[in-house]
Amino acid sequence: MTKNNRTTSIRTASGRRLAGVGLAMAALVAPTVALASPAAAQPATAHCGTSTGDTATSSWTSHAEMAKELRLLASQRSDVLDVTRIGTSNRGREIWAARTGTGPKVVLVTSEIHGNEKTGTEAVLSLLRSMTAPTPEAERLRSEVTLVAVPKMNPDAAELDRRGNDRTWAEVVADFPQLAGARPAWNYYTRAQGGDDYAARPGFDVNRDYHPNLDYVPQAKDFPGSSAGPGWYVNPESQAVRDLYKSLKAEFGAVDSYVDLHHQGPCYLDENGEAQVTMSLSGKFVDVENHQEYNRGYRLDYSKQLTLAAFDKLSAYGRSPFGSLTLYPQDIDLPGTGLGSFALNGSGTVLFEVRGQTQSWGAKQRGQLVKTVEHGLTGIIEAVGSGAAQQIDPDRYDEIPETAR
Ligand SMILES: [Zn+2]
Numbered sequence: 001m002t003k004n005n006r007t008t009s010i011r012t013a014s015g016r017r018l019a020g021v022g023l024a025m026a027a028l029v030a031p032t033v034a035l036a037s038p039a040a041a042q043p044a045t046a047h048c049g050t051s052t053g054d055t056a057t058s059s060w061t062s063h064a065e066m067a068k069e070l071r072l073l074a075s076q077r078s079d080v081l082d083v084t085r086i087g088t089s090n091r092g093r094e095i096w097a098a099r100t101g102t103g104p105k106v107v108l109v110t111s112e113i114h115g116n117e118k119t120g121t122e123a124v125l126s127l128l129r130s131m132t133a134p135t136p137e138a139e140r141l142r143s144e145v146t147l148v149a150v151p152k153m154n155p156d157a158a159e160l161d162r163r164g165n166d167r168t169w170a171e172v173v174a175d176f177p178q179l180a181g182a183r184p185a186w187n188y189y190t191r192a193q194g195g196d197d198y199a200a201r202p203g204f205d206v207n208r209d210y211h212p213n214l215d216y217v218p219q220a221k222d223f224p225g226s227s228a229g230p231g232w233y234v235n236p237e238s239q240a241v242r243d244l245y246k247s248l249k250a251e252f253g254a255v256d257s258y259v260d261l262h263h264q265g266p267c268y269l270d271e272n273g274e275a276q277v278t279m280s281l282s283g284k285f286v287d288v289e290n291h292q293e294y295n296r297g298y299r300l301d302y303s304k305q306l307t308l309a310a311f312d313k314l315s316a317y318g319r320s321p322f323g324s325l326t327l328y329p330q331d332i333d334l335p336g337t338g339l340g341s342f343a344l345n346g347s348g349t350v351l352f353e354v355r356g357q358t359q360s361w362g363a364k365q366r367g368q369l370v371k372t373v374e375h376g377l378t379g380i381i382e383a384v385g386s387g388a389a390q391q392i393d394p395d396r397y398d399e400i401p402e403t404a405r
Helices: 022-036 063-076 119-131 136-144 155-160 169-175 236-252 288-294 300-315 338-344 366-386 394-399
Strands: 009-011 017-019 081-088 094-100 105-111 145-150 257-264 279-282 325-327 348-355
Touching (some): 063 081, 063 094, 105 119, 105 236, 105 366, 119 257, 119 348, 136 145, 136 366, 145 236, 257 338, 279 300, 288 338, 300 325, 300 394, 348 366
Antiparallel strands (some): 009 017, 081 094, 279 348
């Protein structure tokens, strides 16, 4: 969700990245970072005393490879899996949704809204394989929940291995002529930032483009906006997920749960300053008192229960990296995020933040981190399906260790 450690690498002319220019870049991006993520700063030289990972992206599933894999799985398991195109990115790439299960409760999962945060996509693909398998366990889960996953929801950013999408303000105005003369959105990147040349190829942080009013139409007076306010659905990627959310809400009456998969800096420590954090979790993204006009059944306790379902599943692996979990900072109020907007619409919402963004951490610990995300998702799906989530004491949420600050 954050991009605090994006200051440790730059690209060379050939497109490869180099480490070690952290401080100068940090100064450049600091004002934006302060707005975008009031919490969770991490030192720029964030490799935890070890070397950086291999930052080539070839070991990660590309957009084309993902489409191939989804098609193959859909053909093998056509009786239980539907793959449909729910939209098109600004540069013309398909945005796919995979759906399995016939249960009455919908669990919606999205990954790679930030294109340099890639484990979620791998975890979703693995989860789809296990959820569609002809096993009694998978059959039971499919009877209890309907899983809808949008892996790599921001494919243009994913292909560029960067946070922002690939879209200019002029393209926004072309789509929304009423915005001619308005100041560009505050989350529009036009400068070199975090090792990416947004000056040459501008883009938006799509995860600030959501609005809790799912029918909101962009108006010039609402720009440039700020992190404390909603977004506008001026990007095709957020529009696609919003439209999917609305259709699921119409079909099921409610979207029970929504999980958004992210990465954070690689070197956070737990509250004792001892263990390195494998993943931070959160169920709180907005201060609901500030957004009562948009409150459509906000359920913070349910979000806490779902967060604990993931926490408990991973903690059951005992003293292992799976159990090295902390709570993501709770002092955030971001109604322009997908999580914030959908939470205000009544969904239980959970954020996963595994360690290490791709452009500095590479594929380091990839297998471990992908499994961490997958196990956490499975914990939530099982608890939603069985109803066990609602039996969890939400007050235990406060016992999840904090991240060292
Ligand atoms: Zn992110």
